Amino acid sequence: MTTGVSRRAMLAASAATAAAPFVLSEAAQAHPGKPGKPEADPTYHLTVLGTSDIHGNVYNWDYYLDKEYDDSAHNDVGVAKVATLVNQLRAKAKGATLLLDAGDTIQGTPLATYYAKQEPITTTGEKHPMARAMNVLDYDAVTLGNHEFNYGLPLLNLWIRQLGFPALAANAVSAKNGRPAFTPYVIKKVDLGKHAPTLRVGILGLTNPGVAIWDRGNVAGKLEFTDMVATAAKWVPEMRRRGADLVLISAHGGDSGTSSYGPELPNENPAALIAQQVPGIDAILFGHAHLEIPQRFVANTKTGAQVLMSEPSKWGQRLTKMDFDLQRDHGKWRITSKAAATLNTNTVTEDPKVLAAVRSQHQKTVAYVNQVVATSTETLSAATSRYEDTPILDYINKVQTDTVAAAMAGTEYADLPVLSIAAPFSRTAVFPQGDVKIKDVAGLYIYDNTLEGVVLTGAEVRAYLEYSAKFFVTLAPDAPIDVNAINDPSIPDYNYDTLSGVDYDIDISKPIGSRITRLQIAGVDVAADARFVVAVNNYRRSGGGNFPGIVKEQVYNAQQEIRQLLIDWAQAKGAINPADFSTRNWQLVRAGVPIQF
Template identity: 80%
Template sequence: MTFTPGVSRRAVLAASAASAAAPLAVSGGAAAAPKTTTYHLTVLGTSDTHGNVYNWDYYKDTEYDDSAHNDVGVAKLASLVNQIRAERDTTTLVLDAGDTIQGTPLATYYAKQEPITTTGAKHPMARAMNVLHYDAVTLGNHEFNYGLPLLNLWIRQLGFPALAANAVDVRTGRPAFTPYVIKRVSLGRHAPTLRVGILGLTNPGTAIWDRVHVEGRLRFEDLVATAAKWVPIMRARGADVVLISAHGGDSGTSSYGPELPVENPSALIAERVPGIDAILFGHAHADVPQRFVTNLATGEQVLLSEPSRWGQRLTRMDFTLTRSRGRWTVTGKKSTTLNSNTVGEDPAVLAAVRAQHTRTVAYVNQVVARSTVELSAAESRYRDTPILDFINRVQTDTVTAALAGTEHAGLPVLSIAAPFSRTAVFPQGDVKIKDVAGLYIYDNTLEAVILTGAEVKAYLEYSAKYFRTLAPGAPVVPADLNDPAVPDYNYDVFSGVDYDIDISRPVGERITLRGVDPAARFVVAVNNYRRSGGGNFPGIVTGQVYNAQQEIRQLLIDWAQARGVIDPADFFVPNWRLVRAGEPVFGA
């Protein structure tokens, strides 16, 4: 194809499209085959933005930065999107693969402190995403954290559809949310219309992680089976291109047991369901610029990409299409991820959320107590630290008070905590809400169950399996004790019992509980994520003896505020240690 100077490429393409249907004269009077014309479609994808709008770290009260100098936020993503939309030779769609309204103090504030369901205010993530003009968003599991009323209000505030084909209304048996959309897309002036089908799939783990909000109301069906059901329907209803936006990683694994469909099935969907051109996926927080999976039925290559987390990356998928004899064909596809630290923040997005951002910053900087010493979580995954005992003390006190006068009042109360953030610090002196929020970064609520001594040991053995084996005499390098592929929040610790973790011994034989009868019964305070099966820890999925739907982070804030002083002497009781062949790894 020859391009004329001074004439845009899109104009040439449009002229070519207009003439493509007309047969060309050839010598001998025979008609040539219809000419094909090439077009371009770009699909941009975000995922796991988790309440990040500004490039801001609310826990440090400063611009976000990490060791790789990543940036975060929808405002950064919007700048990348606007750059690509300004390109003259492509048409652009923008999708999101879920986990949007939870994850920062900004999101929490408008779900808990000033909930939009009470005030009627527009959620900051609705404000930000409406400025960016998405074409569709898929619901992630964290969309359900604050209950269905808040989720449904947020959906109504969006200027685009929210999709989740596999979330089914238990009462009606029908999809509880919009399953898919078919977008009519113009690829240029005079170009034939392209119909792009977008199917949204949410994560089945929601049935566990947010059971209190969805049980008896929603069920979450298998993502592969759901795609196999809806893709043919979308094709039959005119979709020329089929995209899936899935909140599930590509590993094929699950963090829970076999009672639910696979948590991370995106590659399995590509492999087993014919008729899919590409999958934007999320949930795993991985940067996957481009992956191709061969569909077993058709041999076609399905394009997959995941754009990391928090707005650090934007997926760009580029498709080349041809139109011949009234049919569209995808002739080429590729993808990459773009780093949001290469652009500034979009001023329109910042303006839309500025008042809510400012209000949140003021809130998290309120002083709740004074700490007598600095407390850090940097070593909490391999040492017994006071800052985790602070969590355990608050949980223990709350459950003990709640069970007073009940049949369980005479049982010892144990507590489970985990190191969520290595950077969490209570400074000596003023401790602010942001410091407490930085220690407990999830919106978990507190529950309590009954476990036997044997079940406590089995639970601890499960957590201890994540430590690397360290032979006696081998040098101790703290950074090498933990598998970097295992999240820190899997290194659960108990208060209320004394135990050793012998990391020179085989997995399953590492825990020595001192003075605990295997038949003894304990009340165990635990967060709702673990109690509902998150992480597949043994024995903990059992009936609660306490569940007042109290957020643990707020309990920590209230406890500190009521006392005014955070002093390790009030709560730090060293009760566990790492050992090798019985000898402490870090000395006595």
């Protein structure tokens, strides 16, 4: 394993393997006291550090803006920042430390995409940048997130083999035999210090059941994803029987108890439910929701035990620090106190060893995204796209429509109109007037979604638009308009979609479900039984966002990445001119009157 940080002598890893995935505990050792003189049991200390949703961030760098990352809160990102905090905490730790990650690691930045798409590690054999970076930190385990499955199982499996530590996912099972497809858990033998008996820490990894929807094309017929709560209930007692003194869950699922998809799959965000319903868990590191939750305690309903929980935000902006004080009680370990906090990585500099490990790959990615692909006749911005029709979204729809329409030629669907759904997209994207680079196009469509096509009826198109229109608050006819407060804050803007190929009005004075007051083509109302081919990304088509009517068998699915299609179209044309694609086909109205912004 390539590493710039020496392995902690206090930890003796006993990692799982596919053939023998579990480690049995040795007999507990009593603390040796002085003969004939009772003494108070000493207190030992364990620190568990945790990251989640790193999403391909190693350097503190914004590849779309081509400069150091910064946001309105002055957060920093990247494994290199995390490493500095981890090294500081390890150096001053009172006892032992463990380092875990709760998933979504190999997708999310042009750096990660480059080594999955442009120079895939499955072709070159090169070590993935996230393997290089995380091996320097010497993690103890990583949980697979849903985005680990984005690039297919061959790339995922190769990345796992490149890691110097286990990758866990107890609830990802073989579709053929129901057995765990990845390592379910490990039990780490931890040395807490001089004269301390060995502490055995069980670490169970749980991935997100939504993979079955979001990456159906990569996992259907190969993997199934069981309920996270039920899976924990299965494995936690097993870990205890095999000698785990302390049990940690590393779960790629938030704590809201809700799902973005329908009820056909197990809960997407059940971290708190796991704590409530499964006895024997001491703490849960969780992710997926990209929230910062420094410390939360959830009582187990069966035992009353308080389960410590923490979520460390996203992209390496925060590091969770869990602290456990432990004593021996009648030959067994007992937790006397536990607490958690999140630490901000903007307080430290980047670790030079991590930077060095990934430098050449980072530089190659920067050079790639700065290639000029076309010239734009004017500046195009997505800043107002959430409340008015903009040419830059028409660009997405033009490319998607042309691609699917060409594929339908000669098929039974050739005579059906082709509509397109633009979703989701970056609200901060800009095509500058003049040279447009790969980073500009990639900055518009920041996800690795592929393009698909399905057939919808007019009624289903209307229902889809009505669902999307929930995004807006209801405004009375005489209420003032504030563009900063026009949307419902409880609905994320990535769940607001726009369609091309039909003309429609969204009347935000109307109640939800009755807002599409005009739906026409060339001035003629769209009939409920009309049929359309609809170009849509694989995330939406698979059920992401729980939009109605879209989860259907595809009539087009060439596994073409939308972002690359946008880049290819610009390169082929050489120019981006709104006159080639801009069509104002939708508007917000109030009591039938168009809203002027």
